[in-house]
Amino acid sequence: xxxxxxxxxxxxxxxIFLLSHQVHCNDEKDLFQGLNCYRTIMNLPPFSKQKxxxxxxxxxxxxxxxxxxxxxxxxxxxxxxxxxxxxxxxISMCNIDVNTTTDAIVLPVCVPDMVQTLLLTxxxxxxxxxxxxxxxxxxxxxxxxxxxxxxxxxxxxSTGSLANGxxxxxxxxxxxGHYMVALLLGLVLCLLQ
Numbered sequence: 001x002x003x004x005x006x007x008x009x010x011x012x013x014x015x016i017f018l019l020s021h022q023v024h025c026n027d028e029k030d031l032f033q034g035l036n037c038y039r040t041i042m043n044l045p046p047f048s049k050q051k052x053x054x055x056x057x058x059x060x061x062x063x064x065x066x067x068x069x070x071x072x073x074x075x076x077x078x079x080x081x082x083x084x085x086x087x088x089x090x091i092s093m094c095n096i097d098v099n100t101t102t103d104a105i106v107l108p109v110c111v112p113d114m115v116q117t118l119l120l121t122x123x124x125x126x127x128x129x130x131x132x133x134x135x136x137x138x139x140x141x142x143x144x145x146x147x148x149x150x151x152x153x154x155x156x157x158s159t160g161s162l163a164n165g166x167x168x169x170x171x172x173x174x175x176x177g178h179y180m181v182a183l184l185l186g187l188v189l190c191l192l193q
Contacts, residue, residue, distance in 0.1 A: 027114045027149065028142040034120040035132060035140070044135050052096055052162045053104075053141020053152045059090035060106060060152075061145040071110035071147045081128065082106045084152065084162075096162050103160025104139075105131055107151045119149060 036046040084091065084104035091098055109122040123132050131137060131153050139154040139162065154160040 027116070027119065027144050030116050031119055031123070031142060031149065031151075032140065034116070035123060038120070038124050038132065042133060044133065045138060047140035047153075048138060050139045050141055050154070050162060052094055052164060053139055053154060054143060055094035055141070056084065056087070056090050056096065056162070057106075057141040057143030057150040057152045058145075059093050059143070060087060060108070061143040061148050061150040063087075063090065064108060064148045064150070065145040069148075071112060080108050081131070084154075095164055097164070100159060100161045100163040101154075103157050104152055104154035104162060105137075107131060107153065109149050109151075110147050111149065112147050114144065114147065114149065122149075123151065 032047070032049065039046055082105070084101040084106055085098065087106065088098065091101060107123065107128050109119070109128075111118045111122060122128065134153075136155050137153040138156045139152075139160070141152040141154075141162075143150050152162075154162055
């Protein structure tokens with residue numbers, strides 16, 4: 001029953017997005033809601049926002065604008081997706097362990113004036129939809145600058161978690177440290193007997 005009500009709510013929200021041509025001031029929040037409603041209707045799990053993925057998306061959106069990448073063909077995003085590992089500068093700026101970026105994809109689109117209808121359509125009705133419809137992508141980060149929106153999708157795996165470099169280092173070192181402490185404790189106990 002709750003699922004049915006949520007599906008109806010999402011249909012209404014999607015209808016508003018698709019029929020509305022207004023420019024919204026919070027493009028990322030609206031796109032996040034629209035994408036999650038779309039995934040709910042498609043019986044897929046919703047995306048979870050991740051702070052580091054958002055940091056990366058913001059840095060990449062800034063990078064696109066700083067490089068003066070023109071918004072030539074706003075209705076087409078074909079061929080613009082890239083692997084996150086192609087952006088080492090942004091990865092470093094967000095302090096992310098590069099080994100946790102393998103299962104992530106960058107999806108940039110250009111939409112003049114960030115018209116929500118076109119923005120959502122660029123992710124759900126273009127070749128990008130194969131990523132949006134892929135249930136293995138569960139993490140999302142979004143960033144925008146001028147007419148550019150960057151969405152980063154990632155998988156909840158060790159090679160897609162976008163873990164902080166310090167966390168990843170501590171996790172591997174401390175994990176090994178548990179075994180070392182157990183070994184040393186065992187040696188001390190053996191020596192005391």
